[in-house]
Amino acid sequence: MIPRAAGVRMTNMRAVWLLAVVAMCLIGPADATSQTRAPSPSPIASPVADAAERQDETLVASLVAKGVSVNTTQPDGATALHWAVYHDRGPTVDLLLRRGAKVNAANDHGVTALALACEVGNVPMVERLLSAGADPNMATKTGVTPLMTAARAGSLPAVRALLAKRANVNALESSHGQSALMWAVSQRHPEVIATLIENGADVRARTSVRHRTIQTGNRYGDQNSIKGSVGETDLGGFTPLLFAARVGDRESARSLLKAGAPVDEPAANGATALTIAAHSGHGEVATFLLEQGANPNADGAGYAPLHAAVLRGDHALLKALLAKGANPNAKLTKGTSSRYYSKDYAFNDLLVGATPILLAARYGEPEMVRMLAASGADPKATLPDGTDLVMSAISVTRGYGAFRAGDKRERYQGPSDAAVRDEAAEERTTLDIVKIALKLGVDPNNKTKTGDTWLHLAVGQSLDTVIPVLVEHGAKLDAKNERGQTPLAITTLQAVRGYYAMDPAQRAATAALLRKLGAME
Numbered sequence: 001m002i003p004r005a006a007g008v009r010m011t012n013m014r015a016v017w018l019l020a021v022v023a024m025c026l027i028g029p030a031d032a033t034s035q036t037r038a039p040s041p042s043p044i045a046s047p048v049a050d051a052a053e054r055q056d057e058t059l060v061a062s063l064v065a066k067g068v069s070v071n072t073t074q075p076d077g078a079t080a081l082h083w084a085v086y087h088d089r090g091p092t093v094d095l096l097l098r099r100g101a102k103v104n105a106a107n108d109h110g111v112t113a114l115a116l117a118c119e120v121g122n123v124p125m126v127e128r129l130l131s132a133g134a135d136p137n138m139a140t141k142t143g144v145t146p147l148m149t150a151a152r153a154g155s156l157p158a159v160r161a162l163l164a165k166r167a168n169v170n171a172l173e174s175s176h177g178q179s180a181l182m183w184a185v186s187q188r189h190p191e192v193i194a195t196l197i198e199n200g201a202d203v204r205a206r207t208s209v210r211h212r213t214i215q216t217g218n219r220y221g222d223q224n225s226i227k228g229s230v231g232e233t234d235l236g237g238f239t240p241l242l243f244a245a246r247v248g249d250r251e252s253a254r255s256l257l258k259a260g261a262p263v264d265e266p267a268a269n270g271a272t273a274l275t276i277a278a279h280s281g282h283g284e285v286a287t288f289l290l291e292q293g294a295n296p297n298a299d300g301a302g303y304a305p306l307h308a309a310v311l312r313g314d315h316a317l318l319k320a321l322l323a324k325g326a327n328p329n330a331k332l333t334k335g336t337s338s339r340y341y342s343k344d345y346a347f348n349d350l351l352v353g354a355t356p357i358l359l360a361a362r363y364g365e366p367e368m369v370r371m372l373a374a375s376g377a378d379p380k381a382t383l384p385d386g387t388d389l390v391m392s393a394i395s396v397t398r399g400y401g402a403f404r405a406g407d408k409r410e411r412y413q414g415p416s417d418a419a420v421r422d423e424a425a426e427e428r429t430t431l432d433i434v435k436i437a438l439k440l441g442v443d444p445n446n447k448t449k450t451g452d453t454w455l456h457l458a459v460g461q462s463l464d465t466v467i468p469v470l471v472e473h474g475a476k477l478d479a480k481n482e483r484g485q486t487p488l489a490i491t492t493l494q495a496v497r498g499y500y501a502m503d504p505a506q507r508a509a510t511a512a513l514l515r516k517l518g519a520m521e
Helices: 010-027 047-053 057-065 080-086 090-098 113-119 123-131 146-153 156-164 180-186 190-198 240-247 250-258 273-279 283-291 305-311 315-323 356-362 366-374 389-393 415-420 423-439 454-460 467-472 504-516
Strands: 209-215 230-236
Touching: 047 057, 047 080, 047 090, 057 090, 080 090, 080 113, 090 123, 113 123, 113 146, 113 156, 123 156, 146 156, 146 180, 156 190, 180 190, 180 240, 190 250, 240 250, 240 273, 240 283, 250 283, 273 283, 273 305, 283 305, 283 315, 305 315, 305 356, 315 366, 356 366, 356 389, 366 423, 389 423, 389 454, 423 467, 454 467, 467 504
Parallel strands: none
Antiparallel strands: 209 230
16 A cells, blocks of 8 residues: 655655644644654665665665664654655565564654554554554654554554554543544544444543633624623533534444443533534434434533524424424523634624524524424514514625625625625515514514614615515604614615615615605605
8 A cells, every 4th residue: 555645755744744733733633634744854864764765675675784774763763664664665664674673663753653554554564563563552742642543544454453452442642632532433434433432442531621712703803892702612522422423423423322422411612412513514413313312402502402503504403403392492692613704603692692583584594483483482582682583684794894794694705605695685585584573473663772673774784675564564764763863864874883884876775765655854
């Protein structure tokens, strides 16, 4: 088996290695790059190692025959054996071992030849090195063992060979306390997972916990300028089942639950596997967890699975959760982490207090609004500032302002997204939600704490198909907010305190429409 990076010049490998270590430290096994790496080049004489690096097997044999040491190291600790394994040179490996090559020699990062073989799942090489006395538990300086590397690579034969040599199935790497089982789960290797469990892998093991500051509010401006948009949380505390939920691997989840993994044991931030699966967009796994008895109302993370299903627009999961007794009036109690100008699915902390039906309206999901209302959701629920069902639907993603760059879920929309965006379709969706709310008896003259009505907000975004329907159902054209402004007065404003004025032509058209409907100056 030829290592996948065999053609890469080693001058680039040191940077790749450092980036890999940083990636693993930041994001964990599901996305981390390899912990093992090929050796780095030598600027000074290490004759046998240098010849092995150049894949000059004839020179290696000649030097060895002359009695040159096979264990001379390059500056980073790499030996000829490292290079021969890296380049998959079996005859050279055999020659070096016969001449006394140290099978457990490690480079400056603690990487052994065995680790390199496990990285690419080179089973014959793994078996050859183990037979020569390679230590299956010799870890890198970050605590990564050959078993972890083989498990992540998904090489079942290599995993079995290591376990046969008494590899520690529950060893933890030192950066986040992750195990071979966690890495196999994160890379969706079901056969490896089953083998590790059969050999005693701890399905209840947890990663270490770390405290972090996170951004939970507006993702299009200075986070520090917005009250409450910067929060703190505990990260980590993940079990193998939580990793399975995050990557959406139902078969792994099934194996873990069968082996005794608790279905509702939460991560450090309070999120259960069901919550994580729902938030990660893995509705099939979330439904499976529900069938296995997961609590549909677990909200330790500040939101319940039902909120997450609405956020991801997963209608099937919403239906499944409601059928299992999810509370349709559960309130969001925390915002969740998001990044600047990202496409992350996140709950803005300005939505704290929102019920699922309010979120469904905000995210432009009329069918979800209907489903929730039919299941007992209160259509007259409001946010603490008085924002109701229709006000949620008239979300500020049009015109000028903090959310203009995003869709209704505040996910950043780049130039290619904007080019295909259909604002007319979005307005039709808003109108649909307005009609649902009116049928459910929501008052069209409800006001926020600032005195703004449905009509003020609709006018602020020039929703000219919505405005006549509001007026037809009793919305007051002369309603004044706390600043004494009528809806007509809004058409003269620039972007001020929640109003996101259109261009002059749009504002003029909306003003003309209001006058036609009877608005007075």
